[in-house]
Amino acid sequence: MTSATTDAPLARLGRLMVDNPLLPLVVLLFALIGVLALLNPAILSMFWASNTLKIAIPLAMLAACQTLTMLTGGIDLSAGTAATVAAYVTATATPLIGAPGAIGIAMTCALAIGMVNGVGVAFARVHPLIMTLGTGLIATGCLLVYQRSVISTGTEYPALLVWLGTGRTLGLPNGLALFIPFAILILWAQRRSGFGRLLYAIGSNEAAARLSGVRVWQVHLALYSLSGVIAGLTGLLYLGMVKTASLSLALPLDLPSVAAAVIGGTSIFGGRGGYGGTILGALILTVLATMLTLLQMPEGGRRILYGAIILAVTALYIRLTDRG
Amino acid sequence: MSPPAALLDATGVAKRFGAVLALRDASLQVAPGQVVALMGANGAGKSTFVKILTGALKPDAGHVRIKGQDSTVASPAGARRSGLVPVYQEPSLIPDLSVADNLRLGDTPVDRFRHWVGALGLPGLRQDALIRTLPLASLRIVDLARALAVEPDVLLLDELTAALPTDLVERVLSVVRAQADAGRAVIYISHRFTEIAAICDRATVLRDGQTVGDVAIAPGIEDTIVEMMLGAPVTVAARSARATGAAASDAPRLRVRGLATGTRLTDVSLDLRQGEVLGVVALEGQGQDELFDVLAGNRRATAGTVEVNGKPVAFRHPADAIAAGLTLVPGDRAHALLMQRSVRENIALPLLARLGTWGAIPIGAERSRVGAAIERLQIDTRAQGEVRRLSGGNQQKVTIARWIAKGVQTLLLFDPTRGIDIRTKQQIYVLVRELADQGAAVLFYTSELAEVRMACDRAVVIFGGRVVDVIDAADADEPTLLRAAYGLTATAGVPA
Numbered sequence: 065m066t067s068a069t070t071d072a073p074l075a076r077l078g079r080l081m082v083d084n085p086l087l088p089l090v091v092l093l094f095a096l097i098g099v100l101a102l103l104n105p106a107i108l109s110m111f112w113a114s115n116t117l118k119i120a121i122p123l124a125m126l127a128a129c130q131t132l133t134m135l136t137g138g139i140d141l142s143a144g145t146a147a148t149v150a151a152y153v154t155a156t157a158t159p160l161i162g163a164p165g166a167i168g169i170a171m172t173c174a175l176a177i178g179m180v181n182g183v184g185v186a187f188a189r190v191h192p193l194i195m196t197l198g199t200g201l202i203a204t205g206c207l208l209v210y211q212r213s214v215i216s217t218g219t220e221y222p223a224l225l226v227w228l229g230t231g232r233t234l235g236l237p238n239g240l241a242l243f244i245p246f247a248i249l250i251l252w253a254q255r256r257s258g259f260g261r262l263l264y265a266i267g268s269n270e271a272a273a274r275l276s277g278v279r280v281w282q283v284h285l286a287l288y289s290l291s292g293v294i295a296g297l298t299g300l301l302y303l304g305m306v307k308t309a310s311l312s313l314a315l316p317l318d319l320p321s322v323a324a325a326v327i328g329g330t331s332i333f334g335g336r337g338g339y340g341g342t343i344l345g346a347l348i349l350t351v352l353a354t355m356l357t358l359l360q361m362p363e364g365g366r367r368i369l370y371g372a373i374i375l376a377v378t379a380l381y382i383r384l385t386d387r388g
Numbered sequence: 389m390s391p392p393a394a395l396l397d398a399t400g401v402a403k404r405f406g407a408v409l410a411l412r413d414a415s416l417q418v419a420p421g422q423v424v425a426l427m428g429a430n431g432a433g434k435s436t437f438v439k440i441l442t443g444a445l446k447p448d449a450g451h452v453r454i455k456g457q458d459s460t461v462a463s464p465a466g467a468r469r470s471g472l473v474p475v476y477q478e479p480s481l482i483p484d485l486s487v488a489d490n491l492r493l494g495d496t497p498v499d500r501f502r503h504w505v506g507a508l509g510l511p512g513l514r515q516d517a518l519i520r521t522l523p524l525a526s527l528r529i530v531d532l533a534r535a536l537a538v539e540p541d542v543l544l545l546d547e548l549t550a551a552l553p554t555d556l557v558e559r560v561l562s563v564v565r566a567q568a569d570a571g572r573a574v575i576y577i578s579h580r581f582t583e584i585a586a587i588c589d590r591a592t593v594l595r596d597g598q599t600v601g602d603v604a605i606a607p608g609i610e611d612t613i614v615e616m617m618l619g620a621p622v623t624v625a626a627r628s629a630r631a632t633g634a635a636a637s638d639a640p641r642l643r644v645r646g647l648a649t650g651t652r653l654t655d656v657s658l659d660l661r662q663g664e665v666l667g668v669v670a671l672e673g674q675g676q677d678e679l680f681d682v683l684a685g686n687r688r689a690t691a692g693t694v695e696v697n698g699k700p701v702a703f704r705h706p707a708d709a710i711a712a713g714l715t716l717v718p719g720d721r722a723h724a725l726l727m728q729r730s731v732r733e734n735i736a737l738p739l740l741a742r743l744g745t746w747g748a749i750p751i752g753a754e755r756s757r758v759g760a761a762i763e764r765l766q767i768d769t770r771a772q773g774e775v776r777r778l779s780g781g782n783q784q785k786v787t788i789a790r791w792i793a794k795g796v797q798t799l800l801l802f803d804p805t806r807g808i809d810i811r812t813k814q815q816i817y818v819l820v821r822e823l824a825d826q827g828a829a830v831l832f833y834t835s836e837l838a839e840v841r842m843a844c845d846r847a848v849v850i851f852g853g854r855v856v857d858v859i860d861a862a863d864a865d866e867p868t869l870l871r872a873a874y875g876l877t878a879t880a881g882v883p884a
Contacts, residue, residue, distance in 0.1 A: 257747055258745040261736070261749065262740065262741075262746070264729060265733070265737055268728050269726050273737065274705075275684065275686065275706050276706070277710040277738050277742070278737070278741040279705060279707055335726070335728045
């Protein structure tokens with residue numbers, strides 16, 4: 065009797081969530097902001113909102129790499145490294161050859177990492193998890209070698225990137241000037257482009273896609289190359305934001321980018337989800353981090369809670385939306 | 389016949405799966421010294437019966453006794469302990485372990501295993517060879533030798549000789565016969581009448597989940613057995629002289645010559661003309677899967693040629709076949725559908741497959757093409773959303789609609805009506821005929837013999853990887869097809 069009464073609304077909630085998968089994420093985001101307001105009412109301000117957006121943007125961009133690859137049942141664990149490589153190369157090459165050349169080289173490096181992933185996944189049929197983990201390690205190694213050779217030249221941050229990363233216009237972070245067109249493009253591609261459809265098709269049933277005439281290798285090669293480029297862009301933006309060239313620059317974004325995609329409802333098994341949820345996932349993670357900081361817990365406790373909340377949210381979300 | 393002495397005695401076995409009564413009254417007795425063939429057409433309940441005999445399933449009624457001991461509640465291990473050892477069509481060996489390790493897993497006496505491997509014609513088999521490195525024929529021998537080594541009282545052999553080369557077949561048959569002569573019992577399941585005639589004493593025939601006959605093997609018994617499997621008397625229809633080369637100048641849409649894949653498909657030749665529905669009839673595993681896979685670009689042939697409209701082709705990818713107008717509806721819908729995606733995305737998939745269509749989707753054009761295909765096949769789209777929520781019949785329609793939307797030239801249908809309701813089946817027959825009338829060519833494999841008359845113009849019969857007969861639909865009654873499918877084409881001398 066009791067189970068029936070608790071089951072029915074739960075089932076109804078589940079159906080609502082299946083139809084509007086983004087709704088519960090919006091509710092969760094505002095619930096977290098509500099908790100934040102209870103903890104410290106003074107914190108909620110235009111400045112805080114703007115700051116949260118600013119921090120969430122690079123995370124949401126890097127999470128695009130995870131979302132797109134996860135739609136096909138893959139993942140891109142080299143995205144953080146590709147971002148770091150792009151940032152580091154830009155910072156160290158700008159004093160030598162100027163900003164445009166440095167950014168060009170940096171993006172080429174990021175694209176190259178993505179293409180190597182693509183070749184490995186498409187032709188050698190290496191599992192994306194292994195392939196991107198491997199290229200990530202190799203790229204980190206190359207960066208170490210590179211660091212030794214350029215140690216004396218110093219670093220410089222292109223003005224455009226600093227403007228994008230730290231500037232504000234009308235109280236909003238300038239990063240939105242990059243992010244809004246980017247997000248619109250990704251959302252459009254996932255719904256309205258043939259390439260986007262093929263990502264879902266391959267993730268749902270690769271054999272069926274093949275039998276329908278899809279040359280899966282083309283999609284994989286293009287997808288991982290694109291992922292490399294997106295990671296590179298993220299690295300540039302992040303560099304302008306933190307203005308430090310370090311070998312572990314984008315490391316703090318690496319696993320949260322996976323978490324943002326998963327919380328946003330993209331299935332790691334492929335075929336389900338989308339970038340809209342990922343953007344909300346990135347915002348939720350950012351607000352959550354602020355909240356945990358406010359709680360003034362020791363670092364260890366904060367991390368434990370952060371991980372536990374991600375697991376709980378994801379488990380609940382999947383349980384509720386995955387009704388046959 | 390001495391029932392009390394039977395080594396295996398199964399009587400009145402029944403089994404229901406939900407609403408389906410798979411077995412109603414199946415019986416089988418095998419006395420020591422006998423080889424008994426267990427026979428039945430598709431859907432007769434043979435595989436369910438085998439699963440019950442070997443303890444993999446529990447019967448709802450009836451009993452199975454091995455050496456007089458009730459074994460109906462037993463597991464596969466229990467059946468094995470009481471003396472029944474099965475050897476299945478797919479070798480039950482672990483690929484990443486060596487032969488010796490596999491033997492150790494099953495507690496097989498190694499010396500006797502070695503003896504039997506030698507007797508079966510593979511004396512040079514290395515015990516440390518990894519299973520995955522051995523050819524399929526050797527695996528069958530290893531599996532059989534392993535079973536013989538435990539000296540079972542009852543041996544159950546399921547399609548043992550499929551994919552064995554002829555010299556090994558002879559050895560295997562003589563070893564099996566010798567087992568019976570030594571006082572053991574053998575249940576022999578095979579599609580090959582010649583083997584049954586060579587080693588079996590009796591045949592037990594299943595039809596519609598019931599044992600309908602038990603006959604001694606004698607020359608000319610084949611017709612009686614086919615009759616029992618069908619439940620109707622065999623009347624070999626007067627066959628009209630085969631229409632050959634009537635329009636020889638006209639290149640057929642699809643011309644296949646000597647096609648082989650190195651495994652089950654050994655030598656298939658056929659012509660498929662524009663406007664024709666050509667049936668393909670074969671028992672399970674006679675090479676029809678491989679034939680369709682090659683034609684759809686999903687597998688490469690090792691020998692033979694394929695011509696489309698007179699031009700030789702060699703497909704390396706399904707995309708090549710689609711470009712040549714050959715489109716496949718595979719037998720398993722799970723291989724064709726994006727279960728989590730919408731009907732529209734499923735139907736539109738081939739339209740977006742090529743590199744040139746990666747950009748913006750022409751939404752309006754897509755909607756109208758998909759809509760027209762849905763309309764034509766009368767797909768019930770009330771269950772909006774994911775394809776997995778559709779009924780089996782509607783799912784099958786989606787897989788066909790995909791190619792209607794793309795434009796049909798040569799349609800390869802692999803058992804398109806399996807497991808779907810009768811109304812949808814009728815719709816598919818009508819659709820196939822319409823497509824042919826509009827100039828398509830259709831290759832139609834079916835596991836339901838009655839469909840040949842309903843849907844096809846002619847049928848090729850494949851047995852052992854070869855075309856053994858070509859039958860006009862008018863002559864394609866079930867007995868004729870079934871006889872041909874069992875390789876019994878003795879009609880050559882019959883005057884028209």
